Amino acid sequence: MKRIIVSGFGGQGVISLGLMLSYAAMKENLNTSFLPSYGPEMRGGTANCSVVISESEVASPVISRPDILVAFNEPSLARFLPKLAEGGRVFAASSAKEEYLAGGNVCVVPVHELCGNNQKGQNIVMLGAVLSQASLSYKSAEEAVREVFKRKPQFVEANLSCLKAGYEFAKGLK
């Protein structure tokens, strides 16, 4: 079972990243739940979601101790890093402060650089980076991206290159 918390500012694609993780899990016939925070969220405010991926039925969709934390900003690290499960893994956007990035389990993903011309694809870069730790295949994630962008087909290819960039960056991670 993988318990994943994705957190960042509203508008960074936090919710759609979580959604794509759940879609990818579904493509692999795994059980999954996706639970978004739903306060008075807005662009620039905070947003997070909890994704559980499991071979057996998902018990609690509420995650108190994530196995994987995907953090797009410092408030997210400050809030969720202390809750990380033993042996858990953190994926942090490169803009975070040094003090949060010291631990050996933190993988800093240079999302700005990796998404090239498609700066809105930072969350897709992260999706690619997280895949192997979440035990999801590249192919399922590709299908998830196509699914989420099916009404905006003009963005699919650019996002798939972001996915690839993130995946290549982190695939060697132990």
Next chain:
Amino acid sequence: MKKLMKGNEAVAEAAIAAGCRCFFGYPITPQNEVPEYMSWRLKEVGGSFVQAESEVSAINMVYGAAGAGVRSMTSSSSPGISLKQEGISYIAGAQVPCVIVNMMRAGPGLGGIQPSQSDYFQATKGGGHGDYHMLVYAPSSVQEAVDLTYKAFFRADYYRTPVMILGDGMLGQMMEPAEIPEAVDLSSLEPKPWAASGNNGGTQRVINSIYMSPDALEEHNAMLTRRYEEMAKVDVMSESYRTDDAEVVLVAYGIVARICKAAVDMLRESGVKAGLFRPVTVYPFPYEEIKKLADGKARKFISVELSCGQLIEDVKLGLYDSKNRPEVGIFARVGGNVMSPEEIADYVKSGRLSKSWIK
């Protein structure tokens, strides 16, 4: 085929599959996806969607449409459901079948928009005036919300009663893979000879809840009571999880039961014989089933709820004459906070059994 669906949208699509053709509602977080979905979906199937000017208006539109024999639904969240109570009482009195969805948020008053179970009394004990009940389903997953919403329309028609789907903000907002049942063929449904759908030269049909003669009203109340007694025999549903040898039983419904399931697994791993009892119908409450657990090995029951001590009353009612005299306590988070599996497991391990939810 399974689709990743939001609880609110899944409930709406399940209603369509069950033949719901009229929806009346008024916006309120966290259930807005239900009316949003219905606003375009009903049009596709030739139904009607109205965003009413208030919840009071919406429930009375349901009364009218369902009284004309159309499968009808409304949805809201706690403060909006309070506004509907007068209409629900009339609908129950007039024996009109319909489905009401409550995705609960924390109260009292406007409260907040985060998940809660604080409308338990209102839903199960008759929220409006007069002696009536609804059949109340409390789904704990998106798939179960689909299955129970579908079923709700059929049970509503069978008993000619309002049926409530009692969820919470979390169930409404979360997404899980779910499969929608095949759409019902409307022409296959039982005719409704009581419906006020135009008499076409036949006998006059009246939908009403007024009985000025005490004897007639007493007889009417007796008829309704017999229905509730039948529900208690036929419709009661519950799930027991790892209860066979359980000494401590957590009692929870809806999304909280999922969290308890994870807590039970944790407790089992550390050698505590814990189990979970989950009412699926909260009215009728599975009193007999919970009592059976006390006849076995269970001596401690902990009501785990997002309310200040509501579910625990039915737990106690179920156990009050149990010869083994089990103890009953409560563990709760309220105000929109939700407990984690670890919090529940730690509480159980502490051996405490609180009489009040306040720590």
